[in-house]
Amino acid sequence: MTMPKVPKREQEESLTDLLESIALEETALAHFMNAExxxxxxxxxxxxxxxxxxxxxxxxxxxxxxxxxxPIKKEILLQFKLEDVLEAKKELEK
Incomplete structure (x- = not known):
């Protein structure tokens, strides 16, 4: 089995991708909570x-x-992830 090919990205692009993934996960959790x-x-x-x-x-x-x-546990982890990404973005802007 071969390793997946990961596209080369600049750090800023990677952080943007992480923010998008957080938003998508939040949307999925919102749909689940709405169903409940x-x-x-x-x-x-x-x-x-x-x-x-x-x-x-x-x-x-x-x-x-x-x-x-x-989903509550997932929300906590997403909050940590978001804080880390925002901190990394702030460091890049320095």
Whole structure:
């Protein structure tokens, strides 16, 4: 198996690419969180209509809580990545 070919880039271009990748990951996380929010709204409507019992609501809440752990962790890592990229960009401008 051969090594992938990585295009040569200047440091400024690489930092811009990293910023773009952060933005794309943030967009993906936003879509995921929006989908979870829509599920919560659907369950809230079911609760208003009394179409769901409390045990099911609690199970659902636990499921949403577990589902949101990974994106929250990812958000923290993206924040660190963003801070590092912005600091590197600032160093280049000196």
């Amino acid at each position: 929010a829509e599920k919560v709204q659907a369950v809230a409507k079911m609760m208003e209509e009394e179409d769901i019992d409390m045990k099911e609501v609690l199970e659902f809440q636990d499921s949403v809580s577990k589902s949101m752990r990974t």
